[in-house]
Amino acid sequence: MLFRQLEYFVALARERHFARAAEACHVSQPALSEAIRKLESELKVPLVTRGRTFEGLTPEGERLVLWARRILADRDALEHEVRALQTGLTGELRLGVIPAAAATVALLTDPFCAAHPLVKVRLETGLKSADIVDRLRRFELDAGVIYPDGQDTSGLTVTPLYREQQVLLAGNDLLTGRTGPLEWADVVELPLCLLTPGMRGRQLIDDALAAQGLTANPQLETDSVATLIGQVATGRWATIIPSTWLRTMRPPADARVLRLEHPSIRATVAMVTRAGEPVSVLTRALTESARSAPIDADADRR
Numbered sequence: 001m002l003f004r005q006l007e008y009f010v011a012l013a014r015e016r017h018f019a020r021a022a023e024a025c026h027v028s029q030p031a032l033s034e035a036i037r038k039l040e041s042e043l044k045v046p047l048v049t050r051g052r053t054f055e056g057l058t059p060e061g062e063r064l065v066l067w068a069r070r071i072l073a074d075r076d077a078l079e080h081e082v083r084a085l086q087t088g089l090t091g092e093l094r095l096g097v098i099p100a101a102a103a104t105v106a107l108l109t110d111p112f113c114a115a116h117p118l119v120k121v122r123l124e125t126g127l128k129s130a131d132i133v134d135r136l137r138r139f140e141l142d143a144g145v146i147y148p149d150g151q152d153t154s155g156l157t158v159t160p161l162y163r164e165q166q167v168l169l170a171g172n173d174l175l176t177g178r179t180g181p182l183e184w185a186d187v188v189e190l191p192l193c194l195l196t197p198g199m200r201g202r203q204l205i206d207d208a209l210a211a212q213g214l215t216a217n218p219q220l221e222t223d224s225v226a227t228l229i230g231q232v233a234t235g236r237w238a239t240i241i242p243s244t245w246l247r248t249m250r251p252p253a254d255a256r257v258l259r260l261e262h263p264s265i266r267a268t269v270a271m272v273t274r275a276g277e278p279v280s281v282l283t284r285a286l287t288e289s290a291r292s293a294p295i296d297a298d299a300d301r302r
Contacts, residue, residue, distance in 0.1 A: 166265035170238030193220035
């Protein structure tokens with residue numbers, strides 16, 4: 001069994017198409033197909049259901065692709081460890097981030113990159129917490145920044161980063177005469193733009209409203225906090241966003257920020273990595289950065 005065969009097998013499982021898998025691996029399609037046939041022969045089980053086109057993995061293939069991903073991940077971790085002993089930390093760190101933390105992840109990645117200038121960090125900032133957890137378990141990510149509440153984090157190491165608080169951001173003209181925290185009954189009367197249903201940040205808002213017997217009816221919904229801030233900049237909208245975004249993106253000139261109370265909305269944001277030994281040298285270094293940097297204090301500063 002060769003690492004190359006496992007790489008082709010994992011690529012085929014990911015791409016679900018022989019030609020695309022071959023292109024991703026920079027080989028011809030016949031070469032990829034033959035390597036997978038040899039792997040099936042060595043393992044003595046069919047891995048792929050073949051017809052005129054790729055029809056999926058067999059039940060055995062679905063089980064064994066998990067082992068293939070693990071073996072390749074361990075090989076990469078071994079190579080990173082050896083290079084770290086020789087020349088310092090190198091390689092690529094794949095980090096998945098929920099949209100709500102896209103503006104604050106720099107508090108984690110900046111000190112990490114400063115300490116390890118030869119490491120390349122690849123960020124994906126449009127993922128849901130459940131997707132990040134799933135891709136960690138499939139060895140497609142090295143670490144993630146998620147809302148851990150409500151997620152199955154068994155087999156993962158959870159490192160809390162900071163506590164996020166939701167605040168109201170609205171055009172000045174919409175808040176004439178208001179100075180203190182806003183009641184939720186007043187919030188739903190504003191022209192709202194919010195995150196899309198299903199996103200954790202929106203669920204927190206909907207749960208807070210439901211506790212008051214209220215429902216939001218936003219005219220505009222998006223999966224981007226930056227887009228919400230842009231809408232508020234027109235002066236005609238109000239939104240609810242994590243206060244941490246206002247650390248890196250100043251509120252629009254004609255907008256104000258107000259606290260929301262009774263109830264206020266706070267949620268933990270944490271970093272997750274795969275548990276178990278040996279730990280990848282890259283994720284170990286990232287965890288050390290998360291534990292040593294004052295992320296919680298910096299994230300709360302506005």
